[in-house]
Amino acid sequence: MMKKLSGARIVIEALIQENVKVIFGYPGGAVLPIYDELFKQNKIRHILVRHEQAAVHAAEGYARSTGKVGVVLVTSGPGATNTVTGLTDAMMDSVPVVCISGQVPTHMIGNDAFQEADIVGITRPCTKHNYLVKEISKLAESIHSAFHIAKNGRPGPVLVDIPKDIQTFETKYGGKKHTKSVSFYKPNTKPSLDTIVKFVNLLVKSKKPIFYVGGGVINSGSRASLYLKKLLKITGYPCTQTLMGLGATPTSDDQFIGMLGMHGTYEANLSMNKSDLMICIGARFDDRITGKVSGFSPKSKKVHLDIDASSFNKSVNVDLLIQGDLSKILEMTLKFIENKRISFSKEKISAWWNQINKWRAKNCLNYKNSRSIIKPQYALQRLDSLTKHLDPFITTEVGQHQMWAAQFLTFNKPKHWMTSGGLGTMGYGLPAAMGVQIAHPKDLVIDVAGEASILMNIQEMSTIKQYRLPVKIFILNNHYMGMVRQWQELLHGNRLSESYMDSLPDFVKLAESFGATGLRVSKPGEMDDLIKEMIKIKGPVICDVVVDPKENCFPMIPSGSTHDQMLLGPNDKLEGEISEEGMVLV
Amino acid sequence: MTESHSKHILSIMVDNEPGVLARIVGLFSGRGYNIESLSVSEVDSDRFLSRVTVVTSGTKNIIDQIKAQVRKLIPVHNLIDITELKSFIGKELILMKLDIKQNTVLKIHKHIKNIGAKILFEDKTVIIIEFSGTPTEISSLIKKMKVYNIVELTRSGLVSMALGKDYIRR
Ligand SMILES: Cc1ncc(C[n+]2csc(CCOP(=O)(O)OP(=O)(O)O)c2C)c(N)n1
Numbered sequence: 001m002m003k004k005l006s007g008a009r010i011v012i013e014a015l016i017q018e019n020v021k022v023i024f025g026y027p028g029g030a031v032l033p034i035y036d037e038l039f040k041q042n043k044i045r046h047i048l049v050r051h052e053q054a055a056v057h058a059a060e061g062y063a064r065s066t067g068k069v070g071v072v073l074v075t076s077g078p079g080a081t082n083t084v085t086g087l088t089d090a091m092m093d094s095v096p097v098v099c100i101s102g103q104v105p106t107h108m109i110g111n112d113a114f115q116e117a118d119i120v121g122i123t124r125p126c127t128k129h130n131y132l133v134k135e136i137s138k139l140a141e142s143i144h145s146a147f148h149i150a151k152n153g154r155p156g157p158v159l160v161d162i163p164k165d166i167q168t169f170e171t172k173y174g175g176k177k178h179t180k181s182v183s184f185y186k187p188n189t190k191p192s193l194d195t196i197v198k199f200v201n202l203l204v205k206s207k208k209p210i211f212y213v214g215g216g217v218i219n220s221g222s223r224a225s226l227y228l229k230k231l232l233k234i235t236g237y238p239c240t241q242t243l244m245g246l247g248a249t250p251t252s253d254d255q256f257i258g259m260l261g262m263h264g265t266y267e268a269n270l271s272m273n274k275s276d277l278m279i280c281i282g283a284r285f286d287d288r289i290t291g292k293v294s295g296f297s298p299k300s301k302k303v304h305l306d307i308d309a310s311s312f313n314k315s316v317n318v319d320l321l322i323q324g325d326l327s328k329i330l331e332m333t334l335k336f337i338e339n340k341r342i343s344f345s346k347e348k349i350s351a352w353w354n355q356i357n358k359w360r361a362k363n364c365l366n367y368k369n370s371r372s373i374i375k376p377q378y379a380l381q382r383l384d385s386l387t388k389h390l391d392p393f394i395t396t397e398v399g400q401h402q403m404w405a406a407q408f409l410t411f412n413k414p415k416h417w418m419t420s421g422g423l424g425t426m427g428y429g430l431p432a433a434m435g436v437q438i439a440h441p442k443d444l445v446i447d448v449a450g451e452a453s454i455l456m457n458i459q460e461m462s463t464i465k466q467y468r469l470p471v472k473i474f475i476l477n478n479h480y481m482g483m484v485r486q487w488q489e490l491l492h493g494n495r496l497s498e499s500y501m502d503s504l505p506d507f508v509k510l511a512e513s514f515g516a517t518g519l520r521v522s523k524p525g526e527m528d529d530l531i532k533e534m535i536k537i538k539g540p541v542i543c544d545v546v547v548d549p550k551e552n553c554f555p556m557i558p559s560g561s562t563h564d565q566m567l568l569g570p571n572d573k574l575e576g577e578i579s580e581e582g583m584v585l586v
Numbered sequence: 587m588t589e590s591h592s593k594h595i596l597s598i599m600v601d602n603e604p605g606v607l608a609r610i611v612g613l614f615s616g617r618g619y620n621i622e623s624l625s626v627s628e629v630d631s632d633r634f635l636s637r638v639t640v641v642t643s644g645t646k647n648i649i650d651q652i653k654a655q656v657r658k659l660i661p662v663h664n665l666i667d668i669t670e671l672k673s674f675i676g677k678e679l680i681l682m683k684l685d686i687k688q689n690t691v692l693k694i695h696k697h698i699k700n701i702g703a704k705i706l707f708e709d710k711t712v713i714i715i716e717f718s719g720t721p722t723e724i725s726s727l728i729k730k731m732k733v734y735n736i737v738e739l740t741r742s743g744l745v746s747m748a749l750g751k752d753y754i755r756r
């Protein structure tokens with residue numbers, strides 16, 4: 001006879017069945033029964049964050065660095081509403097997260113009860129799916145379905161809202177195997193062979209090809225990266241990656257021509273612009289990539305490989321679309337090439353590589369270094385040189401430092417780069433780094449931060465202290481919301497409205513007050529020593545790297561411009577005024 | 587924008603669960619798509635399935651995007667674009683309450699008979715009629731009846747079905 005279990009107990013049992021080892025959460029009235037059950041077991045570790053938004057970002061960091069589902073547990077009302085930014089972030093960047101929230105008891109729902117919020121209503125547009133569990137009989141299937149939905153197809157966040165009475169009611173639970181699925185969700189993962197044939201034909205014919213690789217490859221798993229690496233090798237074609245795709249294949253590879261998009265390299269963006277065949281793999285033609293759509297790669301044939309059919313022809317029309325799991329598509333492509341003994345002549349693309357190498361020779365990431373003041377780019381170059389051999393996990397906040405990190409750091413493995421791409425959430429990097437560190441306790445985890453962003457979830461220093469997480473926080477402190485200042489300089493007559501960071505804390509003392517080590521550096525000559533010391537220290541470190549407050553991030557394609565209208569440096573002036581159309585873009 | 591807009595009737599089979607309509611409507615409003623007409627009702631009580639009919643309009647790209655987005659919703663089992671099938675019918679229902687005066691009652695009766703509407707209720711002061719037809723037929727009925735005193739009217743959204751063998755799978 002199966003024993004009857006309380007709803008709260010079923011939650012824990014179901015999480016165990018889903019192989020959950022860690023959850024990030026914060027207690028409150030509406031989830032006390034679940035916290036009570038957590039207390040009674042030792043299979044699942046609970047990490048007490050200091051703000052529910054941070055719980056979701058930590059779960060994202062955990063998920064993105066492992067490929068597993070990240071799990072969050074929060075209370076009703078304010079606990080649940082605090083997760084909204086995190087859930088939206090996970091939605092935009094396709095991160096598998098399951099968020100369990102407590103809710104007021106079923107008979108109180110709709111009464112404006114204490115700490116009641118219609119979180120299922122609020123998160124409907126920012127989750128892949130969500131459930132309000134109104135009957136105990138639906139509890140187990142809702143949780144198992146949530147995991148199924150979060151990780152299959154294009155991953156995303158799923159919320160399960162569980163009223164407090166449901167947590168105390170009892171029912172039988174026979175485990176995952178014996179729980180019927182509420183969801184028939186079965187995304188199409190298998191590509192059709194005839195599209196593969198067409199794809200290979202286009203590949204063979206192209207004289208100016210470019211692989212445009214996004215985060216979908218990383219989400220599809222390590223096999224996708226492996227196959228892509230092989231395909232790159234066989235074809236010899238150039239490859240660019242999006243902000244989300246960095247590390248899908250090694251960025252130290254010679255065929256890698258840099259990130260593309262608004263702050264991408266000259267050679268990547270011009271190759272996109274002038275190519276005759278664009279192979280988009282697991283990316284989505286987002287506006288940060290395309291710039292002005294009408295001028296986006298006007299002469300190329302475009303192939304789009306993706307699991308998500310709604311990404312096709314959304315902003316840019318493509319000539320061939322292949323829906324399916326990327327690792328399957330790439331595997332089938334390689335098999336077809338092998339079986340048909342198709343070879344790719346290096347000669348055919350030699351003129352194209354010559355052209356790309358000329359663009360490369362512009363050395364677009366070059367900057368004017370200084371002996372007296374630390375340039376942020378220099379700080380990151382040194383960080384890269386001194387840590388590369390350790391394959392560090394990098395997270396970032398949002399702003400100039402994020403773009404410089406993307407430009408100057410090396411990513412030789414997938415799942416080592418965690419940044420908020422789609423939503424651009426300041427405050428993402430620190431909690432994400434915690435999640436990464438929990439999953440990889442022995443590895444080097446660095447949050448490349450700005451002094452403004454880091455303050456958005458600085459309370460998590462307390463979590464870091466509690467769990468002795470040796471996260472390294474590398475603040476490029478320019479005393480400005482640098483990215484905001486850069487736009488104000490460029491587009492708003494240099495009126496620096498509210499972008500100066502006044503009254504900053506002393507980051508060294510701040511670190512010390514949380515039991516961490518604080519280090520400060522302001523001279524270029526001391527940069528290496530600081531980094532070496534940071535790595536040596538076993539515990540958490542905040543590095544306050546005082547950098548040039550005026551430096552801007554280049555190359556830059558101003559909004560509403562096309563790839564060939566790129567600004568390469570501070571002396572590059574805009575051609576005429578930015579159009580009104582461009583001014584209203586974000 | 588020079589691309590032409592066209593009207594599409596989407597028939598969507600969904601799990602009849604709380605919030606499912608909010609998901610569909612929220613998707614349309616959140617992404618800035620039009621809803622010109624909407625009707626929903628359960629059609630399979632054994633499997634708890636509802637059929638939603640949405641009339642929308644947009645360029646081909648937008649319509650394709652709408653369909654792809656709706657298909658992504660978890661409770662959506664199937665979606666067909668009825669307008670893209672060979673042929674189809676689309677009908678609406680209207681209820682109309684007319685204020686009757688002694689001198690118009692005969693005329694109204696005759697009129698109603700002519701257009702094939704049904705009388706659902708009648709007393710000394712008002713008459714309620716029911717009529718089903720294509721949206722154009724309904725609009726033209728309303729126009730014709732304006733000569734009388736229309737107290738109130740209500741129209742269902744469009745429901746639609748393909749002719750011949752085409753049908754929406756569950
Ligand atoms: C939550 C949130 N609020 C506002 C913004 C807009 N924003 C983008 S970058 C930025 C400035 C970031 O400053 P800092 O962290 O110091 O980074 P820097 O650009 O100076 O490297 C702001 C305010 C945002 N991305 N996220």
Ligand SMILES: [Mg+2]
Nearest residue numbers: 450451480482
């Ligand atoms: Mg700053």
